[in-house]
Amino acid sequence: MIQYKKLIKSFGTRTILKGIDLHIKAGEIVFILGTSGTGKSVLLKNTVGLMKPDSGEIWIDDENVTDFTEQEFLPVRKKCGMVFQHPALFDSLSIYENIAFGLRKHFSLPESEIKERVEQALSLVNLENVLAKRPGEISYGMQKRVSLARTVVLRPKVLLFDEPTTGLDPVTTNSVNSLIQNLSRKLNTTSMVVSHDMHCALKIADRIVVLDQGQIVEQGTPQELLRSQVPLVRDFLAEARDLL
Template sequence: MIEFKNLVKRFGTRTVLNGLSLKILEGEIIFILGTSGTGKSVLLKNLVGLLSPDEGEIWIDDEEVSKFTEEQYLPIRKKCGMVFQHPALFDSLTIFENVAFGLRRHFQLPEEEVVEKVQKALGLVHLHNIGAKKPAQISYGMQKRVSLARTIALQPKILLFDEPTTGLDPVTTTAVNQLIQGLSRELKTTSVVVSHDMNCALTIADRIVVLDKGQIVASGTPDELKESNHPLVKDFLAETLSS
């Protein structure tokens, strides 16, 4: 579904992605882990065309997209749904209007179909009967779920998550992880999760990739990562065991 080939991204004299190559299979839940500044979020931004690589190729669904113009990238972005670190909901709109926003903007749908898709998306994230509320009237964890509903309402083939559990308590973190896993399986999406939380990765990932200094230093299933001797992976695992 996604392939990065020898990807290089520089900002001035600083090389953030340094010849990174990675294949992501259709339907896979893959976690990309690393400390701050190792290029995790930059990788996602290159994937959706918010940034362009200096070298290398990006393939999405059998298309090489790294040299696409903004106009060419639009149909690619419709295949990708991105869930940001913060919910980024419109405070002045109701929950229903927030979830419907993308549907109304990108598709010419009759209103009854919009209503049906919004209700289905809210149901998938276990939020019922809150459509008339404003974001300020619900908890931060619920706002995260509304943000996820807004994304899946567009029925993307690829779900991208940027630090989805940052700032959440352990109970809500577990609930969000279960949602990511359940939705990925039910909707048959390919899910790419950028995170620094090894515990989340060990719980729901099919595969974990660890970045350091813009390169992949470890990759494998959760069980394979547990056996890794790489110092950074061992540090992540030690933090998981101590928490």
């Protein structure tokens, strides 16, 4: 589904991704864990062309997208939804308009169906009575959930989550994690989740990839990671155990 081959990305003299080789299968939920600044978000942004790698290749659905132009990336972005670290909602639009924005752009749907899909997406993230509000009128946690709804409403085949639960309360965090799991299982969506949360990763991931200093230092199923001897993985596991 998604494959990275020797992916390298630098900013100035600093190399963020140092030859990433990773293959993500269709329907898989992959958590990318690592400390801040290890290139997790950069990896996601390279996947959908928001950043360009210096070298290496990115393949999506047997198609090499590495050197795609903005125009060529349009169909790729249509099938890949991304939930950003920030809610990234458009301040000038209402919540309804924010969620309907992509639907109007990508599909020629009647307004009644757009409304239905918007309401459906909002109920998935446990939000009600916010349709007419502006992003500035709701809390940060609610904005993040709207951002999730905006992505989910397009029913993409691949979902990329950049720290989807940062800034959310524990109840919403659990519901977002369940949502990621349900979407993957019911709609066979492939999910890549960038996170610091080993606890969640152990619960819902099919595979966990640990990045350190721009390289993959460990990867495997949650059970395999529990047996890992890599110090960074042990640190993450210790923190997850503290939370239990």
